[in-house]
Amino acid sequence: MTTTTTTTTNRARTGIAPQRVHALAAAERARYAAANPRSRALAAQAARHLMFGVPLHWMNDWSTPFPLHVDHARGARLVDVDGHARIDFCLGDTGAMFGHSPPAVTAALQAQAARGLTTMLASADAAAVSALLAERFGLPHWQFAMTATDANRFVLRWLRAATGRRVLLVFNGCYHGTVDDVFVDLVNGRPVQRDSLLGQVHDLTATTRVVEFNDLAALEAALAPGDVACVLAEPVMTNIGMVLPQPGFWERAIDLIHRHGARLVMDETHTISSGPGGYARAHGLTPDAVVIGKPLGGGMPCAAYGFSAELAALAEAAKRSAPPGHSGIGTTLTANLLAMAAMRATLSTLMTPEVYAALHARCTRLAEGLRAVIAQRGLPWCVTQVGARCEFQFCATPPRNGSEAGAAMDADLEQAIHLALLNRGVMITPFHNMMLVCPDTTDADVAALLAAFDEILAELTG
Structure with missing residues (x-):
């Protein structure tokens, strides 16, 4: 398959031209590298004795050019060793679903x-x-x-x-x-x-x-x-x-x-x-x-x-x-x-009806906001919500099975968006486009994610 054909196929499926994805990813990698010298130094130090340079090889699945090193986390905030505070919608891929250090x-x-x-x-x-x-x-x-x-x-x-x-x-x-x-x-x-x-x-x-x-x-x-x-x-x-x-x-x-x-x-x-x-x-x-x-x-x-x-x-x-x-x-x-x-x-x-009611209401606002941003940019994507968890997928209608869900994935586009969000102070799960809210997540946090997401889609769609 020629590059032109591949580009046309990918753009028809996701609504985004691969050239724009690659350009965004390159710019965001450079931005991340410049902003995180302490993480870079620790990554070099860790590489001497840690296999793959990280405590668990999955940690390299993040879209960062070198691993982000955390200093501390509390509630819905994570602070890295370079002093950057990020709103955390990953929450340890559900491990910290009720916030960091409740x-x-x-x-x-x-x-x-x-x-x-x-x-x-x-x-x-x-x-x-x-x-x-x-x-x-x-x-x-x-x-x-x-x-x-x-x-x-x-x-x-x-x-x-x-x-x-x-x-x-x-x-x-x-x-x-x-x-x-x-x-x-x-x-x-x-x-x-x-x-x-x-x-x-x-x-x-x-x-x-x-x-x-x-x-x-x-x-x-x-x-x-x-x-x-x-x-x-x-x-x-x-x-x-x-x-x-x-x-x-x-x-x-x-x-x-x-x-x-x-x-x-x-x-x-x-x-x-x-x-x-x-x-x-x-x-x-x-x-x-x-x-x-x-x-x-x-x-x-x-x-x-x-x-x-x-x-x-x-x-x-x-x-x-x-x-x-x-x-x-x-x-x-x-x-x-x-x-x-x-x-x-x-x-x-924490696992009480009152806590869950607030989580679900806030996640619904997040899901509705994602749908609005996606619609405004004219992209053929959908948003799925399961209680306090939601996700955007690169297909017009929610997938019905694993094969359809897998076919909707685009690793390059996912990683470019994830890194761009991280550079704008927002972190989502690295493996796919999943987000969680916790009891400490605020409406302002949701608004910040949506604003960053809209800014990134504006760059991708032109």
Whole structure:
């Protein structure tokens, strides 16, 4: 394909000429480099001993020419080592969904730190947290983990042991942390193990099936053999760009799943933006199990998973009938005292209907503002909102499945916009065009994001 043809195709899809994207990106990289000498120096220092120059290689997914180094963060503000304050709409990709260092969580951590950090024993906080989780999510029995990845991995072990079935079913383009089993995609209608998964020696397609989100016929066909232990799903797909369920999809999907003897596990780690009990509770859905991760402890590493009474009984029976020894479930620091104190504070003071009502109202203003700016610039983009989370996508109508969402992505355009926003004092999630509001986000913060976004689109559209 010639450069001219590629340019025409990209412009027809996104409404933006690639030459303008490249020009903006080059200008913004130069602007960032000039404004952040201390981050540049620290990046050079880190490169001596840190692989890829960062604590975790994902940190290089930001659009910056060298890593931004943070000095401190509080509420909806992040200050870097060069002294620049930025309004944070990334919020640790949901980990700090209730703001950086919420006072109630900070106080709980300070109090607990003087009384013990980890003991591998039960605590009063654990009992209180499990009761709060049962109240919020409507599932009676709970266990804990350090991350949502661990929680998802443990749930798969429990479900396979409880049902005697081996097969996992996921949706194309799903994200459930770094659980190996989910790294299977549909490519030209066929399941393919994802090429980017490092060091995998087993054929995941032998025990993982994948179908498109919102496709009930494909879901039923994949369930028909009767060997699926569970469907693991986000109620709204969020990591390939947000994909909303079509009206009635989940009600019919749950009926199909149960009719074929499988169980439904909903990963609410991102969709907890929907309300105190996640998307399922807000929409009257009844999964057999729920996973909730990073925002649960106000930014502390912790996660939890809950089971229905029937599923918990099966899981407990499977454990009691198994030979003694390590189950492959749990880690030494799971449910440590510090994490339990953070979860109790978050659930008691932040994950409340009153807090969520304010978050949703502010995010609605943000989403409406984004739509207005996009319309004013005449671009064929859409905006999707899930509670306190919203996202703009480079397609005229919201995508219906992972393939459509993936096709709408444009990495060069995303990165140019993200860097330009960062240089204008606003930070959004680096992986796609996702934004979150927290209790500390103000109307002025929303206005600042919209003004910066409009300025950038003006440059891109001319």
